[in-house]
Amino acid sequence: MSDKNSIMQDHIQACKNCVDKCEKCIDECQKLIDMCSIRSYEDCGEQIGKTTKACHDSIEACQNHIDISIKALAYMDNEEIRNSIEKCKKCIDACNQVINQCKNRTVLCIDLVLQCIKACNECAEACKHCFK
Secondary structure (H helix, E strand, C coil): CCHHHHHHHHHHHHHHHHHHHHHHHHHHHHHHHHHHCCCCHHHHHHHHHHHHHHHHHHHHHHHHHHHHHHHHHHHCCCHHHHHHHHHHHHHHHHHHHHHHHHCCCCCCCHHHHHHHHHHHHHHHHHHHHHHC
16 A cells, blocks of 8 residues: 555544544533533532543544644645644644643633533534545
């Protein structure tokens, strides 16, 4: 298999993984909002742990997707790939905000979690274009 075919296959796989991890992150963020907006923040430490883990996984998948997308652009300069890179960078930033702010449970981080949901959703949607 040529380098191009190999990279394009890797790219599709990275896109699928990114969508999967972003959707998992969105689910965990949503659970955090559902649980922690009605209870005292101390009561939802376990969910904060699950959410930050899902955010870590999402960051890893997004970064992998970005790295492979940059290689793929060398073979196929494509606006959708460029768009997905930008959207995934925003998802990484939003996930990092949640990880950094939500471990300090005295800080109410629901707004950051909402931003993370939005950014990761946009990233996942952009990545879905890669394997239509």
